[in-house]
Amino acid sequence: MPCLTFRTWVLGIVSCAILSFLNQFFTYRQNALSISSVSAQILVLPAGKLMAAYLPRKSIQIPATKWSFSLNPGPFNMKEHVLITIFANSGSNTVYPVNIVTIVKAFYGRGINLIAAMMLSQSTQMLGYGWAGIFRRFLVDSPYMWWPSNLVQVSLFQALHDVEVRPKRGQTRLQFFFLVFISSFAYYIVPNYLFPSITALSFVCWIWKDSVTAQITGSDRHGLGIGSFALDWSTVSSFLLSPLATPCFAIVNTMVGFFIVIYILIPTAYWTNSYDARKFPIISSHVFASDGSRYNVTRVMNQSTFEFNLHGYDSYGKINLSIFFIYTCGLSFGTLTATKSHVALFYGRHLDKFNNVHTRLIKKNYEAVPQWWFHALLMIVIGLSILTCEGFGGQLLLPYWGVILAALLAMLFTLPIGVITATTNQVSDRLTAKLCLRNECLTC
Numbered sequence: 259m260p261c262l263t264f265r266t267w268v269l270g271i272v273s274c275a276i277l278s279f280l281n282q283f284f285t286y287r288q289n290a291l292s293i294s295s296v297s298a299q300i301l302v303l304p305a306g307k308l309m310a311a312y313l314p315r316k317s318i319q320i321p322a323t324k325w326s327f328s329l330n331p332g333p334f335n336m337k338e339h340v341l342i343t344i345f346a347n348s349g350s351n352t353v354y355p356v357n358i359v360t361i362v363k364a365f366y367g368r369g370i371n372l373i374a375a376m377m378l379s380q381s382t383q384m385l386g387y388g389w390a391g392i393f394r395r396f397l398v399d400s401p402y403m404w405w406p407s408n409l410v411q412v413s414l415f416q417a418l419h420d421v422e423v424r425p426k427r428g429q430t431r432l433q434f435f436f437l438v439f440i441s442s443f444a445y446y447i448v449p450n451y452l453f454p455s456i457t458a459l460s461f462v463c464w465i466w467k468d469s470v471t472a473q474i475t476g477s478d479r480h481g482l483g484i485g486s487f488a489l490d491w492s493t494v495s496s497f498l499l500s501p502l503a504t505p506c507f508a509i510v511n512t513m514v515g516f517f518i519v520i521y522i523l524i525p526t527a528y529w530t531n532s533y534d535a536r537k538f539p540i541i542s543s544h545v546f547a548s549d550g551s552r553y554n555v556t557r558v559m560n561q562s563t564f565e566f567n568l569h570g571y572d573s574y575g576k577i578n579l580s581i582f583f584i585y586t587c588g589l590s591f592g593t594l595t596a597t598k599s600h601v602a603l604f605y606g607r608h609l610d611k612f613n614n615v616h617t618r619l620i621k622k623n624y625e626a627v628p629q630w631w632f633h634a635l636l637m638i639v640i641g642l643s644i645l646t647c648e649g650f651g652g653q654l655l656l657p658y659w660g661v662i663l664a665a666l667l668a669m670l671f672t673l674p675i676g677v678i679t680a681t682t683n684q685v686s687d688r689l690t691a692k693l694c695l696r697n698e699c700l701t702c
């Protein structure tokens with residue numbers, strides 16, 4: 259089957275660009291919404307089939323080279339479809355350093371050089387491909403790393419491409435898929451577009467309208483959300499990526515953690531007033547001065563150099579956080595460290611065993627991407643990162659050794675975090691989000 263075709267490049271690049279725009283755009287929503295590559299997987303199928311039906315078959319010569327390609331090399335096949343979805347998937351995550359740009363602009367009220375921002379985002383994103391190649395042996399070749407959400411996508415590819423005979427009084431998998439697709443779309447429109455207030459119904463707040471305690475316990479937005487009821491799937495499932503793709507033990511684990519943190523730890527800490535918790539809102543991502551007002555960041559920043567002003571800090575007082583944010587930060591550092599011991603204890607023995615029949619078959623039939631590509635990419639991108647940080651008049655305030663330190667940290671944590679994602683479908687930067695209620699996903 260041909261796979262790197264004209265269709266693949268066009269649809270792949272377009273869907274990557276659209277997904278990355280939409281996902282970045284939607285992260286600014288209060289109830290963050292993400293569009294996964296599954297959407298692209300569904301939408302490019304008719305586009306690919308249309309291109310196969312209408313584009314001319316004649317081959318096009320690239321001027322001054324021996325290469326030629328055809329606009330239409332035959333029916334739209336599964337390999338092209340998978341490859342387009344991989345393209346789309348590489349754009350389906352939000353770009354982490356864009357948060358830096360947002361924070362600098364919105365929180366500190368400063369501008370940032372457009373090219374510096376662009377280089378920062380690109381180089382940080384590209385670093386990931388380097389790490390991926392370096393850990394490919396452990397994270398891809400090993401049969402123990404089964405990447406649960408990929409299985410969901412594989413079965414969808416099969417449903418979309420397999421020719422199936424409809425069973426009597428039943429549907430084919432494709433028909434069943436479209437039935438669910440259309441009904442869930444029809445339902446999703448109601449809470450998310452027509453009637454957003456039913457995304458969560460906080461009965462406790464409705465009954466005791468003026469009670470602060472009721473707001474803290476019952477509010478879905480600013481409290482613990484006890485007794486609050488959601489009619490919106492994205493709200494219900496927001497503590498997991500996709501409940502369908504997550505193994506049961508991981509769901510139960512997450513729920514137990516959620517229960518302990520939200521229903522036991524946070525309320526106990528709040529009502530025993532630890533860290534002066536009762537002066538501040540129970541759930542908030544803001545920083546506060548000791549009198550409970552919003553912390554005035556300009557007082558501890560040197561506005562011209564954008565550096566920390568110790569003198570101002572000493573005279574103004576320390577930063578306070580909401581009790582929820584305190585535990586989110588603390589526990590995030592805890593979970594990050596725990597990934598290492600967890601992976602060592604649970605997967606240590608399996609990590610270098612990849613002599614599996616599927617791996618062998620793939621190795622026999624397909625040539626692997628040479629390892630030096632990844633090493634070269636990594637070196638180039640680390641070089642570019644250093645250039646970005648040291649250049650632009652030192653605007654990014656990170657010296658070259660900071661970049662190297664960051665790269666070393668990434669090297670230490672990519673494997674354990676990758677193993678956890680590959681076996682439980684939990685993404686590490688979601689470990690933080692996990693702890694938050696749906697509206698305020700705090701990043702520490």
Ligand SMILES: *[C@@H]1O[C@H](CO)[C@@H](O)[C@H](O)[C@H]1NC(C)=O
Nearest residue numbers: 552553554555556557558570
């Ligand atoms: C914050 O502090 C700066 C500098 O002291 C002052 O000019 C500004 O008015 C303060 N802003 C608020 C909201 O209090």
